[in-house]
């Protein structure tokens with residue numbers, strides 16, 4: 001079944017974590033179908049800057065959220081501080097990031113993210129750069145295996161990579177799904193499709209999603225006012241680990257010193273405080289939206305300390 005409009009995940013919890021006050025200036029770093037933006041505006045935000053790297057999301061945005069308080073920018077969220085400076089906008093009160101792909105991206109076969117419907121092997125959120133077909137038809141077997149192991153946590157990545165290389169050229173998502181299922185063995189009725197991990201891995205690699213998340217968190221640190229809130233929703237453990245480490249590191253919880261390994265950075269002031277406990281979807285949300293299953297929200301408050309990392313790219 002296709003579900004074209006993205007159902008926002010943990011949206012009430014994100015708005016609560018942002019502690020929106022009337023007139024607040026907020027960033028929705030992953031606009032998608034505007035679910036978070038709509039909720040921010042309904043909570044009284046004075047202005048929302050919505051970022052998305054997907055030109056389709058930006059083109060559809062004004063019709064989905066017709067509101068003069070919204071400014072849409074086609075850009076990666078890792079560039080948010082630069083984009084704000086370029087427009088003469090100062091520090092903001094809150095930033096939300098909802099990491100991953102939208103239902104529109106997943107459910108449109110022509111975007112090539114999914115094996116549910118057959119489409120070209122594309123998977124590029126920004127619709128530019130190397131496509132999944134380019135990568136799979138050009139990279140060597142060891143590199144393909146590394147990507148599938150690291151980003152898909154696929155224990156039999158080598159077998160999958162070998163099967164891909166033997167079947168080249170590959171152009172369609174349907175072809176790739178059949179190749180992976182054959183390599184790993186798939187019985188009809190099996191609960192989870194073994195192709196899921198490989199598709200996830202290739203998508204994360206092509207869109208450099210983990211690098212974007214790391215740089216996006218640092219960009220958010222540079223963009224928030226003292227007292228501003230950062231709320232980040234992730235969908236798998238690789239992403240959640242990055243957010244957890246970031247907040248631990250920036251709140252002074254890391255590294256743990258000992259007699260043998262003294263703390264060298266204890267003079268660095270924490271840039272985030274009030275790190276909230278992670279939040280998962282309620283039973284009610286899970287029942288209405290099974291895709292929210294692995295979502296996790298982490299949030300914290302920006303302190304007045306100088307941002308740790310300066311822009312390097």
Ligand SMILES: C[S@@+](CC[C@H](N)C(=O)[O-])C[C@H]1O[C@@H](n2cnc3c(N)ncnc32)[C@H](O)[C@@H]1O
Nearest residue numbers: 008030032033034035036052053054076077098
């Ligand atoms: C899970 S969806 C967000 C859904 C949104 N919260 C809603 O309620 O409709 C993720 C969106 O973020 C975008 N995206 C992913 N990585 C991005 C990045 N590094 N910079 C900007 N947008 C990104 C994707 O193109 C996608 O539209």
